[in-house]
Amino acid sequence: MQNEVVSREQWLAARRALLLKEKETTRLRDSVNAARLALPWVRVDKDYAFDTPEGxxxxxxxxxxxxxxxxxxxxxxxxxxxxxxxxxxxxxHVDGALPHLNHHDVTWVAVSRAPLEKIAAYKRRMGWKFPWVSSFGSDFNFDYHVSFSPEDLAKDKVFYNFTAIEPAEAHDELPGLSAFYRNDKGEVFHPYSSYARGPEELIGTLMILDRAPKGRNEQGTMNFVRRHDEYEDAQTAPSCCH
Structure with a gap:
């Protein structure tokens, strides 16, 4: 890989043209953020129970x-x-952000359907500190369209990322991010969810790679990624299944 090599003056002209696009992207992001904050909310009336280290x-x-x-x-x-x-x-990328989020009235929690002991073991392996709870035995993951039963996957379509997709494109688990708000009365509301590549901006490493000379240098979405303790074995293919 090598891009065209030009004079400093030619580079400056090209860089200024790109700057206009970068500023346009920033303004569009601000507009999207404002629209996100203006979304209507849904009251959460269903009771969900989670297994946590505190019960x-x-x-x-x-x-x-x-x-x-x-x-x-x-x-x-x-x-x-x-x-x-x-x-x-x-x-x-989460642990370093926790003090800032908590100070800004935001709690971050990961939720998985795995039993709590399996979550705790993997959390220890990875060295993470953020709260992580289990929704095992709960409808929570299914209601927020990130888990799919064998019966779901046997259907013609499953609902993910606000649309119907082929079961072949889904696993029994898929990723997402959901936001909730609790008012002074204790009522809980669901303002926002994002799926697939929607939470990508939370991954700071990708944002840094986007500015490196080779960018993400990927042959498929994040195909270069390994668990952080697996990079010594470069031949280990990443998998989101089991």
Whole structure:
């Protein structure tokens, strides 16, 4: 790989043209963020129970005294041996943000259907500190369209990322991010969810690679990613399944 080599003056002209696009992207991002904040909300009336290290907790309990809750739907199914490499890649960026999020009235929690002991073992392996709870035995993952039963996958279509997709494009678990708000009355609302590549901007490493000379240098979406303790074995193919 080598791009065209030009004079400093030619480079400056090209860079200024790109700057206009970068500024346009920034303005568009600001507009999208404003539209996101203006979305209508849905009241969450259903009771959900989660297994946590402190015992059973409700969705309202997960706010941990704050008014805003971000739940990352982490792909780790009940029978999986390890978490999804892509979800693990994103999770590597969370711990450093926690003090800033908590100070800004936001609680971050990962949720998976795997039993709590399996979550705890993988969390220890990865060295993470963020809260991570189990929705095993709950409808939560199914209601927020990130888990699919064998019966779901046997249908002609499954619902993911706000549309119907072929079951072949789905696994029993898929990733996502959901936001919740709790008011002074204790009522809980669901303002926002994002799936597939939607939470990609949370992965700071990708944003850094986008500015490197070779960019992401990938042959498929994040095909270069391994769990952070697996890079010594460069031949290990990443997989989000089991």
């Amino acid at each position: 059973k907790r409700s969705l309202a309990d997960l706010f941990d005294g704050r008014s805003q809750l971000l739940i990352y739907h982490f792909m780790l199914g009940p029978d999986w041996e390890a978490g999804c490499p892509g979800c693990s890649f994103l999770a590597d």
